[in-house]
Structures are given as structure tokens and as C-alpha cells.
Amino acid sequence: MMNWGYGMFGGFGMLLFWGVVIVLAVLLLRQVTRGGTRSRARQILEERYAKGEISKEEFDERRKDLSE
Numbered sequence: 684m685m686n687w688g689y690g691m692f693g694g695f696g697m698l699l700f701w702g703v704v705i706v707l708a709v710l711l712l713r714q715v716t717r718g719g720t721r722s723r724a725r726q727i728l729e730e731r732y733a734k735g736e737i738s739k740e741e742f743d744e745r746r747k748d749l750s751e
Contacts, residue, residue, distance in 0.1 A: 724749055725746070725749055728742065728745055728746060728749065
């Protein structure tokens with residue numbers, strides 16, 4: 684009778700809430716780190732092309748691979 688504010692599923696609801704928050708945080712972190720890696724790879728590719736280290740065909744092929 685003392686737990687009026689929690690209702691029938693109070694503990695479960697709190698556990699579910701924090702579970703959802705943690706899952707969303709992990710998914711966001713994965714998305715951010717994955718995007719950063721691809722951006723850095725694309726930057727390196729563009730630098731190598733600008734320096735003349737790779738040909739136009741090789742640049743286009745690798746850029747296509749990175750976008751997949």
C-alpha cells in the first residue's frame with residue numbers, strides 16, 4: 684500500500700526505460716563511430732588522388748567501394 688506512485692509495473696517500467704535508453708545510446712555511438720571511419724577513409728582517398736598517387740579509375744572504384 685505504500686507504493687502508490689509506482690503502480691503495478693513500476694520496477695519493470697523503470698528497467699524497461701533504462702534498457703531502451705542504453706540501447707539507443709549504443710546504436711547512436713555505433714552510427715557516429717562508423718560514419719567517422721568512412722569519412723576519414725574518404726578523406727585519405729581524396730588526398731591520395733590529389734597527390735597523384737592513384738589514378739582516376741582507381742579513385743572512382745575505391746570511392747564506390749566506400750559508399751556501399
